[in-house]
Amino acid sequence: MFEHLSEHLVTFANDIEFEDPKVGQSGTYTAELRDPSGAAIGTVEGFYKIVTRREADDELMTCITEKIALADGDVHVEAWARFSNLVSGEWLYCPAVGVSGRYAGRTGVRQWRPVDPGKVAEAKLVFFSTLLS
Numbered sequence: 001m002f003e004h005l006s007e008h009l010v011t012f013a014n015d016i017e018f019e020d021p022k023v024g025q026s027g028t029y030t031a032e033l034r035d036p037s038g039a040a041i042g043t044v045e046g047f048y049k050i051v052t053r054r055e056a057d058d059e060l061m062t063c064i065t066e067k068i069a070l071a072d073g074d075v076h077v078e079a080w081a082r083f084s085n086l087v088s089g090e091w092l093y094c095p096a097v098g099v100s101g102r103y104a105g106r107t108g109v110r111q112w113r114p115v116d117p118g119k120v121a122e123a124k125l126v127f128f129s130t131l132l133s
Contacts (some may be wrong), residue, residue: 002125004086007031007044007112016050019099021060021083025050033123042070050083062086064094068125073101075125087117098123099120103127128129 007026014027028051046066060083068075079094098106
């Protein structure tokens with residue numbers, strides 16, 4: 001539904017030591033979503049927290065929660081991610097659920113990957129064709 005978007009960081013606050021991140025550290029952010037022409041189409045408000053260190057591979061695991069506000073409705077995103085994925089440039093796939101407007105009851109995927117960490121990311125928001133029952 002929304003592909004080839006860019007996501008531009010507006011605010012960023014955190015207590016994370018990026019050279020040596022630890023369980024319990026967290027951050028918040030707001031970003032502007034722009035379509036391929038550069039026009040603003042919505043905003044993202046997010047929170048993330050390093051929750052645990054995965055025993056199997058010693059990977060830090062982060063919980064991410066976001067509210068995406070678009071002109072015609074809001075979308076909730078919540079997912080687990082490897083902390084390293086937040087800055088690596090790999091695509092991150094997160095479940096998305098429409099909570100208001102034309103997206104209410106719709107499910108899909110929010111995808112993003114940093115292209116200039118701390119500044120700009122590529123983003124997509126794709127909804128499946130069926131509604132929740």
